[in-house]
Amino acid sequence: MAPFSTILFLVLLIAPLCNATLGVQYYDQTCPHAEDIIYQTIRNASFFDSKVPARLLRMFFHDCFIRGCDASVLLDSTPENKAEKDGQPNLSLGAFYVIDAVKTNLEKACPTTVSCADIVAIAARDVVAMSGGPYWNVLKGRKDGRVSRANETVNLPAPSFNTSQLIQSFANRGLAVKDLVALSGGHTLGFSHCSSFEGRLHNFSSVHDTDPSLNAVFAQSLKQKCPKPNSDRNAGQLLDPTSSVFDNNYYKQIISGKGVFASDQSLLNDYRTGLIVKAFANDQATFFREFAASMIKLGNVGVLEHGEVRLNCRAVN
Numbered sequence: 001m002a003p004f005s006t007i008l009f010l011v012l013l014i015a016p017l018c019n020a021t022l023g024v025q026y027y028d029q030t031c032p033h034a035e036d037i038i039y040q041t042i043r044n045a046s047f048f049d050s051k052v053p054a055r056l057l058r059m060f061f062h063d064c065f066i067r068g069c070d071a072s073v074l075l076d077s078t079p080e081n082k083a084e085k086d087g088q089p090n091l092s093l094g095a096f097y098v099i100d101a102v103k104t105n106l107e108k109a110c111p112t113t114v115s116c117a118d119i120v121a122i123a124a125r126d127v128v129a130m131s132g133g134p135y136w137n138v139l140k141g142r143k144d145g146r147v148s149r150a151n152e153t154v155n156l157p158a159p160s161f162n163t164s165q166l167i168q169s170f171a172n173r174g175l176a177v178k179d180l181v182a183l184s185g186g187h188t189l190g191f192s193h194c195s196s197f198e199g200r201l202h203n204f205s206s207v208h209d210t211d212p213s214l215n216a217v218f219a220q221s222l223k224q225k226c227p228k229p230n231s232d233r234n235a236g237q238l239l240d241p242t243s244s245v246f247d248n249n250y251y252k253q254i255i256s257g258k259g260v261f262a263s264d265q266s267l268l269n270d271y272r273t274g275l276i277v278k279a280f281a282n283d284q285a286t287f288f289r290e291f292a293a294s295m296i297k298l299g300n301v302g303v304l305e306h307g308e309v310r311l312n313c314r315a316v317n
């Protein structure tokens with residue numbers, strides 16, 4: 001039995017992560033059409049630019065993992081401060097203009113009501129549903145943070161991480177092993193630059209030139225896309241052959257040794273995650289249900305109950 005003081009300490013540690021004030025009906029009185037406005041704006045933007053859905057999904061993950069889901073990822077750098085979006089793993093962060101368009105439309109309908117943090121959370125749900133994935137009710141009522149620091153993006157998990165490191169990174173945010181495996185399924189959408197996985201293709205280790213967990217034929221095709229030296233900074237690979245459809249192909253790819261990142265591939269061979277990967281590969285409905293549940297948990301990470309609703313998502317009030 002753990003001593004009482006230990007239990008009390010754990011309760012105090014966990015309490016700030018639980019948030020009673022978020023609610024599905026948060027804007028029902030103050031901005032009843034908020035979610036329609038967000039959906040319409042995002043659908044229009046995705047029609048003009050097919051990269052938008054993947055970018056908005058990844059934006060939510062980066063926001064929540066650094067300082068909690070507080071829209072810190074949206075703040076622009078200032079002369080005094082380099083912001084998160086100018087930190088290192090930001091290459092494919094984009095589509096900030098879509099959030100700006102949503103905010104402009106919301107400010108017309110209901111001024112200073114809907115937080116930028118809630119916009120990002122709702123946008124992530126909408127792009128998943130729009131791409132053929134599950135739908136869930138987003139809890140709302142997050143406030144916007146006033147701090148964003150480029151150097152804190154070192155705390156994002158890296159694509160070279162093994163499962164132990166990934167589990168630790170997720171546990172630091174109150175997320176469980178199942179959440180890690182389900183949320184990694186976000187890689188059913190989108191694209192990666194060569195720089196995020198080329199360490200697996202050449203000089204991998206003192207024994208293996210190529211990462212032995214990579215399917216050999218797949219490794220060959222990645223090498224063709226990412227020749228060394230790589231002069232095309234935009235070269236890369238779709239994360240999934242059906243990269244604009246939200247489906248469970250990501251898990252099937254991993255089982256075939258075709259996970260693009262070492263982090264993705266490592267989930268198959270670890271005893272804590274391998275069975276979950278196989279369950280999601282075998283049953284898309286289970287994956288959809290668990291993904292939705294884990295996105296709700298991700299949306300609760302480090303939420304601010306008190307704070308401001310920014311007028312412009314790029315700057316503090």
Ligand code: HEM
Nearest residue numbers: 054055057058061092157158159183186190191192193196
């Ligand atoms: C488990 C740890 C994770 C790692 C190590 C990781 C790493 C990466 C990396 C390196 C890229 C490619 C960046 C580039 O080269 O352009 C990427 C892309 C992406 N990630 Fe993750 N990620 C993780 C978890 C997640 C989660 C939880 C989500 C959302 C639920 C997500 C959604 C995405 C999406 C949609 C893209 C494609 C972005 C685009 O096409 O613009 N990732 N991720």
Ligand SMILES: *[C@@H]1O[C@H](CO)[C@@H](O)[C@H](O)[C@H]1NC(C)=O
Nearest residue numbers: 040041044045046048049101
């Ligand atoms: C639709 O998206 C395009 C491209 O981003 C933009 O120029 C246009 O103003 C948008 N239209 C509406 C009605 O939001």
Ligand SMILES: *[C@@H]1O[C@H](CO)[C@@H](O)[C@H](O)[C@H]1NC(C)=O
Nearest residue numbers: 085086087088090091093150
């Ligand atoms: C990403 O970070 C680099 C280095 O800090 C910066 O030069 C670049 O402008 C950033 N890119 C984006 C899209 O914000």
Ligand SMILES: *[C@@H]1O[C@H](CO)[C@@H](O)[C@H](O)[C@H]1NC(C)=O
Nearest residue numbers: 081149150151152153154155
């Ligand atoms: C980031 O820099 C600030 C000072 O600007 C410092 O207080 C903080 O500890 C740094 N954080 C990390 C993760 O390096």
Ligand SMILES: *[C@@H]1O[C@H](CO)[C@@H](O)[C@H](O)[C@H]1NC(C)=O
Nearest residue numbers: 160161162163164165166270
């Ligand atoms: C995961 O990586 C860490 C850091 O490189 C290392 O210490 C650990 O042994 C690795 N774990 C496994 C299971 O490979």
Ligand SMILES: *[C@@H]1O[C@H](CO)[C@@H](O)[C@H](O)[C@H]1NC(C)=O
Nearest residue numbers: 201202203204205209228229
């Ligand atoms: C592999 O690493 C060795 C020693 O660090 C280096 O001399 C060699 O050029 C590298 N090869 C490639 C293909 O990068």
